[in-house]
Amino acid sequence: MRVRIAASVTVLGLLWAGMPTASAAESPTYNQDVGSILLENCASCHRPNQVAPMSLLSYKDARPWARAIKSKVASREMPPWFADPSYGTFSNDISLTDDEIATVLAWVDAGSPEGDGPAPEAPRFSDAGWSHPSGTEPDYVIEFPIAWEVPAEGETPNFNLYTPLPFNDVLRVSATQVRPGNYAATHHITTGLVNMPPGKVLGTGPAWSGGPMVDYVPVDDPDADPAAQAIPAGRPQGGRRALDPEAREEAAAQRAGFGPYIPGVGADVARAGQVREIRGDLFDYVIWNLHYQATGKLEQARPSIGAWIATEQSSQRVRSLGLREATSEGRQLVAAPPLTAEERALAGPSQVGQGLNPTLDPIPPNDGNWTVTGVGAFQNDAVIQSLFVHAHVRGNDFTWLLTYPDGREEVLLRVPNYNFDWQFEYELAEPLRVPAGSTVKSIARYDNSRNNRRNPAPQKEVYWSEQSWDDMYLTNVSYINADDTSEN
Amino acid sequence: MNRNRVAFWMAVALVSLPAAPVSWVEAAGQPQTAERRKPQVEMVQAVGCVEERTGNGWWLTRASEPEVSPAGVFNQDQVDAVLAALELGTREFQLIGVADFLDAEGLLATGNRADFTSADQVNATGDLRPGRTVLVKGLLIEGDEVSRVNLTTVVGLADSCG
Numbered sequence: 001m002r003v004r005i006a007a008s009v010t011v012l013g014l015l016w017a018g019m020p021t022a023s024a025a026e027s028p029t030y031n032q033d034v035g036s037i038l039l040e041n042c043a044s045c046h047r048p049n050q051v052a053p054m055s056l057l058s059y060k061d062a063r064p065w066a067r068a069i070k071s072k073v074a075s076r077e078m079p080p081w082f083a084d085p086s087y088g089t090f091s092n093d094i095s096l097t098d099d100e101i102a103t104v105l106a107w108v109d110a111g112s113p114e115g116d117g118p119a120p121e122a123p124r125f126s127d128a129g130w131s132h133p134s135g136t137e138p139d140y141v142i143e144f145p146i147a148w149e150v151p152a153e154g155e156t157p158n159f160n161l162y163t164p165l166p167f168n169d170v171l172r173v174s175a176t177q178v179r180p181g182n183y184a185a186t187h188h189i190t191t192g193l194v195n196m197p198p199g200k201v202l203g204t205g206p207a208w209s210g211g212p213m214v215d216y217v218p219v220d221d222p223d224a225d226p227a228a229q230a231i232p233a234g235r236p237q238g239g240r241r242a243l244d245p246e247a248r249e250e251a252a253a254q255r256a257g258f259g260p261y262i263p264g265v266g267a268d269v270a271r272a273g274q275v276r277e278i279r280g281d282l283f284d285y286v287i288w289n290l291h292y293q294a295t296g297k298l299e300q301a302r303p304s305i306g307a308w309i310a311t312e313q314s315s316q317r318v319r320s321l322g323l324r325e326a327t328s329e330g331r332q333l334v335a336a337p338p339l340t341a342e343e344r345a346l347a348g349p350s351q352v353g354q355g356l357n358p359t360l361d362p363i364p365p366n367d368g369n370w371t372v373t374g375v376g377a378f379q380n381d382a383v384i385q386s387l388f389v390h391a392h393v394r395g396n397d398f399t400w401l402l403t404y405p406d407g408r409e410e411v412l413l414r415v416p417n418y419n420f421d422w423q424f425e426y427e428l429a430e431p432l433r434v435p436a437g438s439t440v441k442s443i444a445r446y447d448n449s450r451n452n453r454r455n456p457a458p459q460k461e462v463y464w465s466e467q468s469w470d471d472m473y474l475t476n477v478s479y480i481n482a483d484d485t486s487e488n
Numbered sequence: 489m490n491r492n493r494v495a496f497w498m499a500v501a502l503v504s505l506p507a508a509p510v511s512w513v514e515a516a517g518q519p520q521t522a523e524r525r526k527p528q529v530e531m532v533q534a535v536g537c538v539e540e541r542t543g544n545g546w547w548l549t550r551a552s553e554p555e556v557s558p559a560g561v562f563n564q565d566q567v568d569a570v571l572a573a574l575e576l577g578t579r580e581f582q583l584i585g586v587a588d589f590l591d592a593e594g595l596l597a598t599g600n601r602a603d604f605t606s607a608d609q610v611n612a613t614g615d616l617r618p619g620r621t622v623l624v625k626g627l628l629i630e631g632d633e634v635s636r637v638n639l640t641t642v643v644g645l646a647d648s649c650g
Binding site: 084322324325326327328329330331332333334335336337359369371372373375376377378379380381397399401403405406407409411414416436437438439441443445 | 611
């Protein structure tokens with residue numbers, strides 16, 4: 001009898017244990033449901049020493065933020081993603097599906113239970129804070145030699161410093177990353193490869209006209225021997241050369257450095273089978289184009305570059321299609337006549353505020369619908385890999401269109417709510433083969449009205465430069481030539 | 489998350505260099521110093537008369553022989569030179585990619601533009617109007633029966649033609 005009772009109790013106990021409570025049956029748990037969603041879609045930024053303000057690598061990390069997670073996820077503010085799902089699919093889309101959102105919300109509403117079973121395993125991340133998706137550390141690191149001091153208040157212009165490139169051969173890389181060293185104080189960093197202009201040496205000089213004296217600035221070489229000022233044969237000059245567009249594109253590709261740091265950007269990883277070359281055989285210096293922003297306290301920023309060496313050979317070279325023709329506000333853009341040498345001398349070296357897009361008019365004050373459409377042309381069969389656009393805080397929405405040689409028009413991408421804080425390169429899930437004779441257009445709209453909550457000064461005209469008080473229209477199509485692909 | 493943008497961002501960096509290549513303005517009209525590899529499709533410019541054919545789109549008629557032209561905006565000197573030496577021809581090209589060069593109504597009627605463009609957001613130049621003389625640039629798609637130009641630029645030269 002005691003045995004029977006004991007057996008019955010045991011059976012009941014087993015049945016009870018196997019029957020979840022009502023709330024557990026209905027609510028997701030971190031270990032079973034939510035952890036993997038957070039780790040896959042959020043943890044690349046939400047981990048220590050990254051741009052996000054808190055880590056979401058574990059239940060212990062995430063639990064205190066459950067209500068905030070619910071709010072941000074429900075509004076689709078997080079994870080950030082800005083492409084209209086009506087057009088195209090993108091391999092780097094980190095937005096959550098409706099089911100995933102429902103799971104997260106139900107988990108929070110149920111009290112954010114941890115649940116049974118093992119916690120989902122966090123992806124591997126670099127210990128040093130790099131962002132390669134493999135979690136590996138870069139094979140090669142170049143650290144900027146000094147920490148730049150960013151004042152607590154005021155605007156810092158965009159400026160360039162140079163450091164020697166520490167190798168003199170071709171570095172074939174599969175990925176690169178530029179890290180700012182200080183996320184809050186860094187507006188952006190771009191890097192490139194250059195040679196010192198003739199008659200210049202690296203020395204101490206103003207970081208910008210009227211700026212503080214710093215090292216790593218090209219200065220006049222007082223001992224320069226005119227005969228020795230020529231750049232060695234075979235090495236391109238750092239400055240302007242008269243080139244046809246194809247040669248210009250080639251030169252730009254050769255000068256391509258390690259990429260940028262801009263908000264939302266991590267490691268720049270080539271697709272499988274593609275490599276990039278860092279041409280230490282052609283260039284002697286890294287140029288760091290630095291732009292900082294005040295945070296209200298004195299900050300220090302010391303950027304660094306990481307490179308992951310390619311382990312495979314490839315002939316596929318990623319190319320960049322510039323959108324070289326444009327219309328704006330119902331006007332075909334036509335450039336002013338080229339300046340004569342005398343006029344250039346009188347004009348001086350800078351075109352303040354219009355340096356980037358000198359054919360564009362300034363955006364008038366309070367204009368909420370200021371438009372520009374850039375056009376690019378594919379003269380050879382190509383495979384589009386990704387689309388990118390860069391603007392500042394007046395940038396409102398962007399639409400990419402392809403016009404095929406038969407006249408059909410297709411929307412490739414629409415970003416209805418551009419956000420300066422998250423500048424994604426939209427990577428096509430299936431690279432798109434386009435025939436020679438196709439054109440691509442990027443239609444941009446800027447909002448300089450007070451309806452734009454990011455707009456610091458709707459009453460002002462907006463000019464075109466890298467300074468944050470101006471705006472930019474920079475677009476890019478990354479592609480490879482179709483005859484570079486293995487299909488041919 | 490952001491592959492393939494290095495060459496592009498180098499171009500961005502270069503605009504900050506003293507006397508570095510900048511944007512679209514300098515692309516056109518540069519001296520040709522490197523040996524040119526012939527592309528599959530040429531970028532050309534031509535002048536002619538605008539004609540709209542009911543149900544058959546937009547055409548450039550009485551057009552000049554197309555000349556190979558580098559990508560990039562025209563500068564005013566180039567436009568003035570074309571105007572000064574204006575000579576129509578006998579070629580005919582169907583124009584495609586026309587939406588941005590029509591009037592607002594024409595743009596909104598093209599493809600699915602109206603899905604994402606409201607009337608106050610239209611960026612349409614209106615340079616393609618029947619009977620006008622225009623200078624066009626675009627990709628020349630030669631065909632046995634019809635040759636097409638996929639437009640990148642349309643500059644209005646005169647409100648009449650011929």
